[in-house]
Amino acid sequence: MSDATSSAMAARIDASVKIHKYKKKSQWRTIWLRLRKNKLAMFGLVFFIAMMATVLSADLYYDYEEDALSHELSARFKPPSEGHLLGTDQYGRDVLARVIYGGRISLFVGLATICVSLTAGSVIGAAAAYYGGKVDEVLMRFMDVFLAIPNTLMAITLVAALGSSMFNLILAMGISQIPRMSRIVRSSVLGIIGQEYVEAARACGTSDARIIFRHILPNAMGPILVQVTQTVARSVITISSLSFIGLGISEPTPEWGSMLSEARSQLRYHPHLAIAPGVAIVMAVMSLTLLGDGLRDALDPRLKN
């Protein structure tokens, strides 16, 4: 009797030890290995990380008040030099410092926007696809109405209605991205609902929530992640355009769009004032887009080469 129990105990210990004997090839690792082969995507990733790092560590080498905000009229329109790598603007502020602090705002707004639109979009899209029928019909028609209004126009309307604070800006841009996001989620979920493993899960009485979160969403991640990178990129452009026309972040807070707008009048004699934020916008958007493209390929578990 005690023998039997102890051998049963041994077997019990066995199973959980045994499973670690066989190395699990982490899927994230495989994805990373595949992503690493894509040079453009790696360029995008490295650039994006470098940009984040620069922006986050800005306080270490710049003083926000001193370099980015306070006017120093004796040092107006300085060309690039050792002290000011990208020169100074019409109020004598360091352009590089302003571009970096501007990036802080653009990237923060971009990431915050995606939190809003991804959460709401996933819930709406997944529910529409999974329950189908009337639920689908009502949710998607509602989204179609929103989709018919151009993103920027919608954001402008919302900001105009709510007032232009940072929080309202994020909310406005997040909401304007929801229809697009929910469409993407819905279509990738629809593709997976037809798969037999979902039916197999249903055949053992799995709850709807478990089916959605364990079986459907992990497999729908690919297109959604790509959309996420593109949405962040799009948000960066939107916030810049809003600021450019004076509805987003306004002076003196540094922001790429408003910097561009200001530099317009100096374009003829001091083009570097426009080039710096312009290049920053292009690089931010491009690095995200390249990363997204690479991710789409790397995330497909069936793709071997």
Place this chain on the structure above:
Amino acid sequence: MSENLLEIRDLHVTYRTDDDEIYALNGVDLAVKKGETLGLVGETGAGKTTMALSIMRLLPDRVGFIRQGEIMLEGVNLARATDADMRLLRGNDVSMIFQDPMTSLNPIHTVGRQIAEVLILHNPSASRDEIELKVDEMMETVGIPADRKAEYPHQFSGGMKQRIIIAIALSCNPKLLLADEPTTALDVTIQAQVLNMMGELKEKFGASMILITHDLGVVAQICDSVAIMYAGEIIEAGTAEDIFEGKSHHPYTIGLFGAIPDMTKKTRRLNPIDGLMPDPSTLPPGCRFFERCPSKDGDCGAHRPGMAPVSGTHRIKCRMFAPQPGGMRE
């Protein structure tokens, strides 16, 4: 041997993936006579489709490579032909029928137009009326009323679509037709209809055909000769009589026949071949079938057997039939 339409000698094809080199074809020798139908039999991963793609020179770009060997079609080496030459050859001399009739037709063009397209491409001087006439003729040939030519692919059933694909493939009178599992996606009753039609067309057009399939039953129906593939090699070849009625066989062939559920016997258990085909990225040094072979002996794991004749037309790649014991040394 001048009557051979196609001769493949020592063909090696590999696929390059991120991690390894996949050895898809490893020294294939094959000959197809004029007017003959050759059945190319093998399991998934044996290299059947790679063979067809190599002949068509449609191996995926920068992934699949012909490493060695030649593919002689009436004296022209396709393995070395330029892309421009190949474009002319495809359709005129060689055409291919793919497995899936659902995805091989363009859904936005009428079927008549898809047949005409091929005809125009290969007879640029023909007038519109001549082409239309020929389209009608091709459709009647494959047993579809010509007045359905203005319909779109989705209006046809799977069997009908496969007929149209055959019509397209035959419309330029190719000398060689490659059919990659043409009936696998079809129901049995439809498969019987299509096979029957292919048998008739073969006689009418006098084209040679390579029929790629995993189904020995299909081969028995319409093939004149048979080649059996395993792990990128042809391990047994001969006339249909050699393969289906001959006395000696490669152990794999015996296993393949044994595994087919037999309708005439009452046994309950089936006889599978144990194990799996070797991983094509790390092939074993000796005979590729060694691990699964019921009649192996110690030598087989180390020595690659060569193709040895059993009778005039029948050749087997196995130690048991090698002229001198031990086979060829690698």
Place this chain on the structure above:
Amino acid sequence: MSALVEARRLKKYFETPRGLLHAVDDVDLSIGAGETLGVVGESGCGKSTLGRLILRLLEPTGGEILFDGRDILKCKRSEMKAIWKQMQIIFQDPFSSLNPRMTVSEIIAEPMKVARFLPTQNDILERVFELMGIVGLAERFVNTYPHELDGGRRQRIGVARALALNPRFIVCDEPVSALDVSIQAQILNLMMDLQEEMGLTYMFITHDLSVVKHISNNIAVMYLGQCVELSWTDELFENPCHPYTQGLLDAIPSPNLSSRKQLNIMKGEVTSPINPKPGCRFAPRCPKASPGCQEPGIGLKEIRQGHFVSCYLYM
């Protein structure tokens, strides 16, 4: 002999833009405990729909399904959960039936976790290893992903998942159609061994008559949503009565030269059963059709002990 699974006048109609599609129309069947019923038919005959109806993965339009004497269509969802532990399904496509983001052990453990079948993670893992042994999967695959394995091994995972909760009844929807012959025979043998050891009851759905011959006790032949012939296996092969069954048997190319050029070819193609007219649905393709075939009321009739045919010739 008591039946474990019984269906009576089972119907499933789908609304389509072109009319009502009678996917399964008045099918009666009964499968004894420990037996196998083969369901054979061409694509579009409703055989897969029938399998999903029996498991109640689809809601029938009408009829009754008795499992162990209990009408499962009257069960609430909570009661169904208990019943689903006893009935499982194995799918055709070993590619799309396994979640590509889960490892082999996670896939096999999933039903046990959902059903709270075993108390601890350790017990579940132990059972996973046990099941892998039963279906002949080497332990070293426990942490691999399905796409790293070949079709035969993947199908073994599917079998292990179906066995996880010790079911009594398994619907096998074309489990070997996507596999090579040599592997197909391995899986069929495995399924027959499991049936003997565990006393499983199978409903084996396939388009391939030669496959069901080996595994089935009884065979039902379906055409456009209806069962046209039902018989015990040997009788069906020796004495096929319905013209469709005869045509189906004749169309299978056999791997020997003697049968060459003897394929008895059935004309026409399967249509879809949208708003079907009364009478025999096979009549348009039938070589033995007569005006009587248009009459309503042709149904399964027992022509010999245990052999039912639905054909005007035998009315």
